[in-house]
Amino acid sequence: MLLEVHHLSVCYDTAMILNDLSLSVGEQELVSVAGPNGAGKTTMLRAISGLVRWEKEILRGSRYGDITIEGRVHFSGERIDQLPAHEIAERGLLLCPERRRPFREMTVIENLMAGAYLLKDKEAIKEHLLTVFRLFPVLKERSRQVSGTLSGGEQQMLAIGRALMSRPKLLCIDEPSTGLAPLLRKEVFQKISEVRDSGIPVLLVEQEVSTVFKMANRNYVLSSGKIIAEGTAQELLQDEVLRKTYLGL
């Protein structure tokens, strides 16, 4: 498997956010993680991408209390949970963060260039830029616009495009549909499955189960920091209790 998470636990001070969580993502796969608010979905992605460790270093010795991280994360056969976030990105695991977070005062093209920071070869950058523009034509139209003035949907496209600029081996996306109108959500999801089809595996955290389960290869359901179910859309939707309690379908 490309990404393997083994028995990951994260505690903020005394609050246990992730509890013995294990999951995996294979090549060519689109894997979704669903679950109610506060289940630990965002923390899971932050832990995998190294941000929790970074936060731990920042908070060390402060009045907020310590963060403990346990468990192992393997990415293309290498253990990455001890690495700082920028080195994890270097190895090809990119996180497109919650609420998009474009560099608001920079233009669209500058944002994409920031995403291409890891590449030094100008030709490769050009090539990836064309790929991103092909996937998101709207970014090309707006390339000189300051990204803070883009609409929510465009900002989401930008955030995904920015993460794709370094041609990652795995793209993690955190709640891309937040704050978007239904039609735009559909478009964003459509683009995400196109990313998968172009050969980049995706780990997608998303609450909108009805659409995402159908397009994902496998799904996990997370609740109170634990994986409580795993399987294809069909398998999961057969379970009446799961459907009503956790998925709201």
Place this chain on the structure above:
Amino acid sequence: MIENILINGLIHGGVYALLAIGFSLIFGVARIVNIAHTAFYMIAAYFIYTFSTRMGLHPLLAILLSVVIVTLIGMGVYQLSIKPIQEHEITVLIITIAVAMVFQETVLLIYGGHFRGNPGLLTGFLEIFGVRVSYQHLLTLIVVLFVLLITWWILLRTRLGIAIRATAQDREVANLMGMNVHRIAMITMAIAVMMAAIGGVLIAPLSVVEPYMWLHPLVMVLAIVVLGGLGSIKGSLIGAFILGFTETLVVFLLPLGAFLKGAFSLMIMIVVLLLRPEGLFGVAFEEER
């Protein structure tokens, strides 16, 4: 007189811009309020005084040595005394005040509190429309504008510049994009201190060198940064020239009221803040995460 005001305003504004942009950069990238920033400018002035007046080195070599040494000192200060406590804002504030005091007291011990002068690189003057402008002033002006232009180019056109601005806007996302935020902070600190050092070596021949020469620029830099909008490089640049010209105007138009230059500048800052609390180019505060 208009020409004098223009030249002096540009020089003062330019030197303030060198200081304020560096201050903004390091504030943006590492969230450090570096009170010691203008102290680097002061020690740079002392270095050039030592190298050229006392040791008699060639002025160009003296300039080069001063800038390099001060930049290295700046990087050392960042690595040893700021980085370990970087996330504790109040502690950083106190530590940088301490660093500035250490510089000031060291200089006092070595050189005493006397006012020192420093010969310029060039003598003579040029007549433009019947007004005498010394070559030293012209040279200073050109160098200041050149350095500002280079900084501008680095920030807007290079990979490093994109990384610096990205880190300033969102450290976490910059980290996610593979940028080594600590290294970028170190590089930014080097650039910022280098700009302050260039300001110091440029101002040394035009003004007096003394151990407290960092205090007034510090107040001005803080005013400029607030006036221009916290964290905005463009704001710092424009704010620097606004206050630089204000000071020059006060000095030239009120010959007996030159001591009021600081008061006028701060008044402008207050007026701008009343009309536009986020500063000229600042963005209204948003939730960070």
